[in-house]
Amino acid sequence: MTTHGYDFARDIRLEDLWDDPYPIYRRLRHEAPVAWVPAAGRYLITKHADVVFAEQHPELFSSREKDSLVLRVMGANMLREDDPEHRRLRAAAEPPARPRRVRGDWSPIFQRTADELIDSFADKGEADLFADFAGPFAAANLAHLLGIPQVPAADMIRWSQDMMDGNSNYADIPEVWDRALAAAGAVEEAVDEAVRRLRDEPDGSVISSMLHAEDPPTLQQIRNNIKVIIGGGINEPRDVLTAGVWALLTHPGQRADVEADPALWRNVFEETVRWISPIGMYPRQTTEDLELSGTRIPAGSRVALVIGAANRDEEVFPEPDRFDIHRAQRNHLAFGGGPHFCMGTWVARHEVGEIAWPTLFRRLPGLELDPDRAVETGGWVFRGLLNLPVRWKK
């Protein structure tokens, strides 16, 4: 990397990444594509080709990060395991999230969730789609998928947020630990209750699938993996949902295109997760000395695969900052890659792209941004809208 690039990387501040990481990522890709960033305590890997390389070499880029805070909050789980143990847990949990089951088992439930939420505010003529729709929609759907449908969406959202705050509690704030561990305990109770019910009467849920798998995980492994799925299965679909609505409301031509041709909802989904990737980066630890884009990374280093940067790499996506559902190339990395490729891919694509968006645009005629309230966006590890005030014709 260039000396300039090195100085630049050393001075990157997390606040600036939070506000708008994309200009920083552009400079990193050009001047220091593999850069030690002290504020993040990691090497940031920002080019598409390098991230793909890391994803394809899990033996060099391990998920078993030492002293991961995730382990402290959630206990050992598939996200922080390598194969073969990872494969065993994943195989037990995955079947309910595969595409045919999503269409058959979950689609009607997702549709009902969408309609009930819209019923609750359709008459008002205005809403904040972040708090009033996207969050509860993702949370209620996930509760069904997991096998804990009686848990209110508000509890799911709180547990998820409290655990995620714990996962990133690098400042070691005691109150954050307390909330995270309390949330983890509440999830364990909900899982235990479901296990009592599902042991003799299996159903199509993830907990049931793990319980009755060919090579079943232990009860503690089931609990831990459900914590991870609650931590990672609410905010991401919520964030792609709001980002996509916002993108369409600010790009009227593309909105008209998709309203005329519903087959384009798929393009809207793929372009939205590329443009504002809900998971902006995920961590790995190197297992041996290696060299990537001319930078030497010692064995045991913490690295960040910055998919939010890779998804705006101009070598792969021309005019990467532009939202364009008609792009020819769409091989974004928003769902990660390799063995840990997102387990919720088909759930998210279906609930957001095929249910939530078409239903919102159909049921809320004349949907537009509220001109009196600004939309805010933030984050880099996770990035998304923080609100989405809209109105429509009653």
Add this chain to the structure above:
Amino acid sequence: MPKVTYVQQDGTQTVLDLPAGTTVMRAAVAAGVRGIVAECGGNLMCATCHVYTGDGADGVFPGATDDEDELLDCTAEPRRDNSRLSCQLSLTDQVEQLVVHVPGAQT
């Protein structure tokens, strides 16, 4: 030694001589063949390693499993009778010359 020809939509071709034991996907990724994205690395979850099989494919591969079959319904380019996921096409010495066509998009 199996010889696999990857044909892009614009007609450009990559020909690889491959050892038995690898898959049509793995070989393409290692050689950087454009258009074989293979996000999930062969774990049958992503459907981004879609190919249309051509000459030399008849009778040399087992049929698609249920897991492959459902993903073939989710490919970015339309599924056809000769659609397969290339991570499931293991090369054996039975395969002599194989042609696969790479679709224009994978996601």
